[in-house]
Amino acid sequence: MTEENAVVIAGAGPAGLACAYGLSKEKRPYILIDENPQPGGLCRTIDFQGYLFDIGGHRFLTSSPEVQALWEDMMGDELLRVKRLSRIYYRGKYFDYPLSFVDTVLKLGPLDSLLCFLSYARYKFFPYHEKDSFEGWIIHNFGKRLYNIFFKTYTEKVWAVPCKDLSSDWAVQRIMGLSLQVAIKKMLGFDVGQGPKTFAERFLYPKTGPGEFYKRLLDSARVEGSGYWPNRKVIRIRHDGNRIFSVDVKGKREADACLLKTSRLFSSMPLPEAALMFDPPAPPETQEAAKKLVFRSYLVVNIIMDKEHIFPDQWIYIHSPEVRMGRIQNYKNWSPAMVPDPGKTSLGLEYFCNAGDELWNMDDLDLIDFALKELERTGIASRKHYINGFVVRYKNAYPLYSMGYMDNVMAVKKYLDRFPNFQTMGRGGLFRYDNSDHSILTGMYAADNYTGRGRHDLWAVDLGKRYLES
Numbered sequence: 001m002t003e004e005n006a007v008v009i010a011g012a013g014p015a016g017l018a019c020a021y022g023l024s025k026e027k028r029p030y031i032l033i034d035e036n037p038q039p040g041g042l043c044r045t046i047d048f049q050g051y052l053f054d055i056g057g058h059r060f061l062t063s064s065p066e067v068q069a070l071w072e073d074m075m076g077d078e079l080l081r082v083k084r085l086s087r088i089y090y091r092g093k094y095f096d097y098p099l100s101f102v103d104t105v106l107k108l109g110p111l112d113s114l115l116c117f118l119s120y121a122r123y124k125f126f127p128y129h130e131k132d133s134f135e136g137w138i139i140h141n142f143g144k145r146l147y148n149i150f151f152k153t154y155t156e157k158v159w160a161v162p163c164k165d166l167s168s169d170w171a172v173q174r175i176m177g178l179s180l181q182v183a184i185k186k187m188l189g190f191d192v193g194q195g196p197k198t199f200a201e202r203f204l205y206p207k208t209g210p211g212e213f214y215k216r217l218l219d220s221a222r223v224e225g226s227g228y229w230p231n232r233k234v235i236r237i238r239h240d241g242n243r244i245f246s247v248d249v250k251g252k253r254e255a256d257a258c259l260l261k262t263s264r265l266f267s268s269m270p271l272p273e274a275a276l277m278f279d280p281p282a283p284p285e286t287q288e289a290a291k292k293l294v295f296r297s298y299l300v301v302n303i304i305m306d307k308e309h310i311f312p313d314q315w316i317y318i319h320s321p322e323v324r325m326g327r328i329q330n331y332k333n334w335s336p337a338m339v340p341d342p343g344k345t346s347l348g349l350e351y352f353c354n355a356g357d358e359l360w361n362m363d364d365l366d367l368i369d370f371a372l373k374e375l376e377r378t379g380i381a382s383r384k385h386y387i388n389g390f391v392v393r394y395k396n397a398y399p400l401y402s403m404g405y406m407d408n409v410m411a412v413k414k415y416l417d418r419f420p421n422f423q424t425m426g427r428g429g430l431f432r433y434d435n436s437d438h439s440i441l442t443g444m445y446a447a448d449n450y451t452g453r454g455r456h457d458l459w460a461v462d463l464g465k466r467y468l469e470s
């Protein structure tokens with residue numbers, strides 16, 4: 001292959017890297033392009049003054065033997081098995097998460113617990129009028145009172161839309177198999193099967209964060225004739241109505257811009273963005289459907305604190321409505337190697353937002369100040385320990401499952417299906433709220449489809465029981 005007729009992979013996140021790796025196994029060269037300076041996409045690990053930060057902590061868990069084998073091959077004995085501790089912070093109290101019956105009853109107190117139980121019983125006998133929305137699904141499985149305490153505020157922080165306008169698909173993927181009944185049975189020692197991975201008590205984590213896995217994947221995927229082009233992005237996809245023949249690439253410097261003749265394009269770019277890059281443009285109805293597919297954005301204020309112990313959890317969900325913060329990560333509880341000095345602590349204060357809103361547009365120093373104030377308001381830590389910090393923003397973090405979103409996904413897919421040399425994959429590419437193992441598998445399968453090692457429908461890849469937690 002020459003750059004005159006390249007196999008192009010757009011996006012060096014888990015999907016793009018797994019695809020590159022799959023191609024390299026068959027000695028097929030490619031050009032891998034990513035707008036970030038570092039591989040790994042949302043799963044990269046960032047080194048800031050020797051402290052390592054994920055973009056939100058990233059656990060390794062999978063039900064796919066292929067993906068599991070890949071992780072183990074790459075990381076060997078550098079994969080830690082971490083015992084999970086994560087809790088919900090609500091009204092000044094910490095509740096176990098996944099919810100545990102005894103803990104919840106003890107912390108809510110007898111009256112609130114009784115009311116929760118009565119509310120649950122009421123919806124068992126008189127089912128809620130609809131179950132297609134997130135709200136309906138949770139009320140059906142937990143009752144309205146538990147929904148209000150444990151699901152509503154956090155979910156609305158994540159998505160900024162009322163829970164009744166969110167599809168139940170999100171609940172089904174996020175907490176499939178979990179209900180009050182299951183939680184009580186588990187507490188009483190009944191076998192609830194493997195249960196949802198929400199119950200997973202341990203997870204794998206590379207000693208120095210997931211970014212290391214993706215760096216190794218990139219190194220192992222090198223094959224003669226290939227190129228890795230960081231700091232560049234695909235901005236246009238040119239076609240003749242049947243096939244893609246080139247992509248336009250833009251870089252930070254003018255000299256990086258080029259038109260790359262393309263024999264095949266693997267894309268883990270966000271589905272709507274990719275569909276709107278087609279030139280000549282996709283039909284108006286496809287464009288309309290693409291514009292309705294929106295992502296929730298995410299930003300994390302990463303800080304170093306001059307304090308040895310702040311809290312023991314890997315992360316805490318902040319359900320309290322009085323702060324905008326959604327979650328806090330504590331990286332040395334993921335792996336001690338994430339901090340160079342055990343006397344200090346590095347935290348990630350996480351916010352869900354929309355690209356372009358006031359939080360997103362806030363200057364980094366103001367954001368750090370805002371986040372430190374919120375941290376103090378929760379009582380979790382005092383800003384007097386703050387040493388230094390930085391902000392990471394990610395625009396297309398969460399595909400929004402609004403009611404009816406799947407019709408729009410299908411409309412875009414129908415158009416893209418016309419192009420046999422185009423393959424979309426990964427979380428944003430398939431517009432699927434899913435974890436990195438799903439993205440990796442779709443990347444591997446995309447490569448297999450091309451090299452002839454397999455025939456897979458990427459849209460149908462489903463890793464079964466879920467452990468999704470935003």
Ligand SMILES: Cc1cc2nc3c(=O)[nH]c(=O)nc-3n(C[C@H](O)[C@H](O)[C@H](O)COP(=O)(O)OP(=O)(O)OC[C@H]3O[C@@H](n4cnc5c(N)ncnc54)[C@H](O)[C@@H]3O)c2cc1C
Nearest residue numbers: 011013014015041042056058059233234426427435436439
């Ligand atoms: C806060 C948070 C926490 C998470 N926690 C976990 C977890 O604990 N465990 C887990 O397994 N998963 C977790 N996930 C999910 C995981 O991050 C994703 O499933 C995974 O990163 C998706 O991989 P991907 O390759 O499909 O997409 P991405 O990781 O988004 O990678 C896509 C890449 O494409 C690049 N790109 C986009 N547009 C262009 C363009 N036009 N040209 C060139 N490059 C482009 C981007 O720069 C990016 O590098 C979490 C997600 C979030 C938001």
